[in-house]
Amino acid sequence: MEFVLEAFQSNWIAPAGPNLDAFEEDFAQLVGSKHAVAVSSGTAALHLALRLAGVGPGDEVLCSTLTFVASASPITYLGARPVFIDSEERSWNMDPALACAVIEQKARAGKAPKALVLVHLYGQSADIAPLKACCDRHGVKLIEDAAEALGATYGEASPGSFGLFGIHSFNGNKIITTGGGGMLVTDDGELAKQARFLATQARDPVPHYQHSTIGYNYRLSNIAASIGLGQLTRLSGKVSRRRSHFKAYAEAFKGLPGVTMQPEAPWGQSTRWLSCLTIDPQVAGVTREQVRLALEKENIEARPVWKPMHLQPVFAGAETHGGAVSERLFDQGLCLPSGSAMSEEDRNHVIAVVRKQFS
Numbered sequence: 001m002e003f004v005l006e007a008f009q010s011n012w013i014a015p016a017g018p019n020l021d022a023f024e025e026d027f028a029q030l031v032g033s034k035h036a037v038a039v040s041s042g043t044a045a046l047h048l049a050l051r052l053a054g055v056g057p058g059d060e061v062l063c064s065t066l067t068f069v070a071s072a073s074p075i076t077y078l079g080a081r082p083v084f085i086d087s088e089e090r091s092w093n094m095d096p097a098l099a100c101a102v103i104e105q106k107a108r109a110g111k112a113p114k115a116l117v118l119v120h121l122y123g124q125s126a127d128i129a130p131l132k133a134c135c136d137r138h139g140v141k142l143i144e145d146a147a148e149a150l151g152a153t154y155g156e157a158s159p160g161s162f163g164l165f166g167i168h169s170f171n172g173n174k175i176i177t178t179g180g181g182g183m184l185v186t187d188d189g190e191l192a193k194q195a196r197f198l199a200t201q202a203r204d205p206v207p208h209y210q211h212s213t214i215g216y217n218y219r220l221s222n223i224a225a226s227i228g229l230g231q232l233t234r235l236s237g238k239v240s241r242r243r244s245h246f247k248a249y250a251e252a253f254k255g256l257p258g259v260t261m262q263p264e265a266p267w268g269q270s271t272r273w274l275s276c277l278t279i280d281p282q283v284a285g286v287t288r289e290q291v292r293l294a295l296e297k298e299n300i301e302a303r304p305v306w307k308p309m310h311l312q313p314v315f316a317g318a319e320t321h322g323g324a325v326s327e328r329l330f331d332q333g334l335c336l337p338s339g340s341a342m343s344e345e346d347r348n349h350v351i352a353v354v355r356k357q358f359s
């Protein structure tokens with residue numbers, strides 16, 4: 001409220017202003033990237049990243065199959081083709097060995113993919129190092145989709161800060177929000193400059209309105225950035241709150257047959273943006289869907305884990321490598337209420353309803 005009021009009082013109600021600059025600076029510092037460009041959504045940030053990575057018509061871009069559609073859609077905006085890669089069990093994220101085998105096979109055939117979109121799901125970093133090494137060896141541009149992983153760690157660093165670009169989202173459901181917005185991060189100053197240029201209609205630096213390439217209207221407003229500036233100061237508290245929800249769920253479901261919480265990979269800390277688990281119906285005697293419907297009956301919203309991209313009608317026929325891991329996670333996976341504002345009482349209600357399905 002304080003930052004938004006400041007934006008109004010100083011009359012910076014525009015896609016420019018001091019709070020926008022401050023939000024970018026604070027954000028870059030927080031995630032350990034040299035530059036941050038605030039844009040209107042995470043999807044817009046990914047579109048810019050792919051375009052600046054040189055992705056164009058006919059190119060192939062590797063992408064995690066287990067994700068939200070916005071990780072893959074911008075690949076098609078540029079006329080390129082997504083190639084979907086399955087998850088690994090340790091993190092639910094892209095399997096590095098599988099992805100690298102695909103890159104090597106394509107490189108040997110003389111057509112290495114142009115880029116790779118690596119998604120960090122549900123607050124959990126993927127295993128970045130082996131993927132980055134493989135991408136670097138074959139000239140594949142690494143773009144990290146960290147929309148769900150702000151506040152997470154990979155080693156001591158932030159997922160999103162390793163690739164040529166990282167993208168973040170401030171949509172209403174993410175760990176921090178600006179009502180709607182996103183961030184593109186990179187260590188390359190020239191690319192950051194080009195991103196700002198493309199995000200503001202690609203206007204040439206001359207006094208009149210002149211354009212030599214097609215741009216977009218993707219810049220975040222100073223008002224939205226003011227919200228983000230305030231939200232950033234609360235990030236660590238939000239992470240610990242979400243992690244405590246996960247811990248409470250894990251303890252309460254410990255003895256339940258067939259229930260497995262999303263593992264935390266050994267390479268870093270998850271934010272537990274969403275508390276997710278799987279239910280093996282053979283062991284549990286109850287399906288994920290039965291549990292979800294029982295929650296819904298109590299007016300508690302829980303959701304299946306993302307439906308893999310290679311199973312989406314819009315991507316029918318897309319090249320896919322593996323698929324069994326993400327398909328099982330989709331069949332058996334459930335995301336429980338995880339908001340940082342959720343009360344202990346509400347959480348206990350969720351726990352009681354889930355436990356009841358097993359008695």
Ligand SMILES: *Cc1c(COP(=O)(O)O)cnc(C)c1O
Nearest residue numbers: 041042043068070071147169171
């Ligand atoms: C939310 C999300 C996005 C898109 O971000 P928007 O700000 O909603 O455009 C991209 N990828 C993943 C994995 C997301 O969860």
